[in-house]
Amino acid sequence: MTQGAPFNVPFLAVAMLIGIAFYIILSQRNLIKLVMGLGILASGVNLFLITLGYRKGGVAPIYTNAPIEKMVLPVPQALTLTSIVIAVATLALMLSMVVHIYRHTGSVDAEKSRTMKG
Amino acid sequence: MRKIVLAISLSIFIAFLIAAALLLHPFGYPPSQMDDYIIENTQRETGANSAVTAVVFDYRGFDTLGEATILFTAVTGVIMLFRKKKME
Amino acid sequence: MSKIVRTISNILILFIFIYGLYIIMHGHLTPGGGFQGGAVVASGIALLIVAFGSQNIHKSLKEHHLSTLESSGALIFIGLAFGGIATVFFYNFLVGSPVFGHIPPSGPNAGDIWTGGMIPLMNLAVGLKVFAGLSAILLVMALATSMTEMDE
Numbered sequence: 074m075t076q077g078a079p080f081n082v083p084f085l086a087v088a089m090l091i092g093i094a095f096y097i098i099l100s101q102r103n104l105i106k107l108v109m110g111l112g113i114l115a116s117g118v119n120l121f122l123i124t125l126g127y128r129k130g131g132v133a134p135i136y137t138n139a140p141i142e143k144m145v146l147p148v149p150q151a152l153t154l155t156s157i158v159i160a161v162a163t164l165a166l167m168l169s170m171v172v173h174i175y176r177h178t179g180s181v182d183a184e185k186s187r188t189m190k191g
Numbered sequence: 192m193r194k195i196v197l198a199i200s201l202s203i204f205i206a207f208l209i210a211a212a213l214l215l216h217p218f219g220y221p222p223s224q225m226d227d228y229i230i231e232n233t234q235r236e237t238g239a240n241s242a243v244t245a246v247v248f249d250y251r252g253f254d255t256l257g258e259a260t261i262l263f264t265a266v267t268g269v270i271m272l273f274r275k276k277k278m279e
Numbered sequence: 280m281s282k283i284v285r286t287i288s289n290i291l292i293l294f295i296f297i298y299g300l301y302i303i304m305h306g307h308l309t310p311g312g313g314f315q316g317g318a319v320v321a322s323g324i325a326l327l328i329v330a331f332g333s334q335n336i337h338k339s340l341k342e343h344h345l346s347t348l349e350s351s352g353a354l355i356f357i358g359l360a361f362g363g364i365a366t367v368f369f370y371n372f373l374v375g376s377p378v379f380g381h382i383p384p385s386g387p388n389a390g391d392i393w394t395g396g397m398i399p400l401m402n403l404a405v406g407l408k409v410f411a412g413l414s415a416i417l418l419v420m421a422l423a424t425s426m427t428e429m430d431e
Binding site (some may be wrong): 080081082083084085087088090091092095096100124125126127128129134135136137141144146147148150151152154155158162163165166169173180190 | 196201204205208209211212215216217219220221223225226229230231233234240241242243245246247248251254255258261262264265266268269272273
């Protein structure tokens with residue numbers, strides 16, 4: 074499908090995703106939008122791991138019906154499984170901390186929720 | 192002032208990302224020696240019909256143990272944050 | 280929720296549970312395994328929480344039941360890892376033995392479910408752990424955000 078392209082298109086897509094995620098993290102003040110930016114960063118890294126192991130004209134690495142010579146690499150797919158579960162656990166913990174901050178200080182703004190003053 | 196520093200650092204970072212994306216190996220021809228060994232010897236050594244499950248649970252089972260620990264710690268943290276105050 | 284939604288979700292939870300158990304048990308033959316099947320079954324619990332309300336679900340499914348399930352899943356996983364300690368940690372000691380130890384012929388073949396060594400047992404342990412963990416997170420969060428709406 075990408076035979077006519079002289080440069081690597083999926084790697085550029087990953088670079089764009091990570092760049093957008095970093096812009097969101099550095100410039101937003103609402104805490105929930107910050108957490109969304111971290112979710113986009115996790116998705117970008119998972120996409121990068123999977124596209125590292127693609128072989129041209131390859132099939133899935135399951136032995137039920139497939140020729141062995143053209144299988145895709147299985148190790149990056151295994152690492153991506155672990156990374157997705159870790160992203161889910163991290164996002165759950167971060168969101169419950171945001172709910173806790175909202176209950177104690179009454180606002181979801183990052184500048185107004187600093188209680189260590191003076 | 193803050194926006195100028197943000198713009199300069201973000202543009203340098205994105206330039207590095209795009210340069211790294213263009214200089215990687217060509218998409219579709221990965222260097223693969225470890226995976227060739229795994230694809231050839233999975234059915235004889237582990238007896239599973241799927242290479243991905245064999246890698247997750249047999250060749251790299253220690254990483255799965257670490258991930259199970261992370262899941263357990265996150266669930267413990269969430270349940271602890273939502274307890275009701277029973278202090279008297 | 281209305282009566283139609285409650286009746287349909289009562290019927291659908293059985294099919295979702297069987298589908299998730301199928302994905303967990305056939306992890307060594309098809310794509311899938313413990314983590315994916317556990318997430319499917321946890322989404323069935325999310326359907327029940329949305330249809331019936333978290334207070335009604337909390338009357339019969341408390342957090343310490345789910346915590347016991349999750350800890351037992353983790354202990355079974357570590358016990359299987361220590362089973363092959365004679366060679367190395369995490370050695371596949373059931374390949375060749377009559378429990379789960381057929382060896383499939385090389386090349387493309389139709390799958391046999393009694394293959395795989397200790398991989399199906401580890402899939403069951405991890406599936407139990409992921410299901411209990413994700414359901415506990417969903418239940419605790421739904422309970423905490425619904426009670427404050429009722430109080431104030």
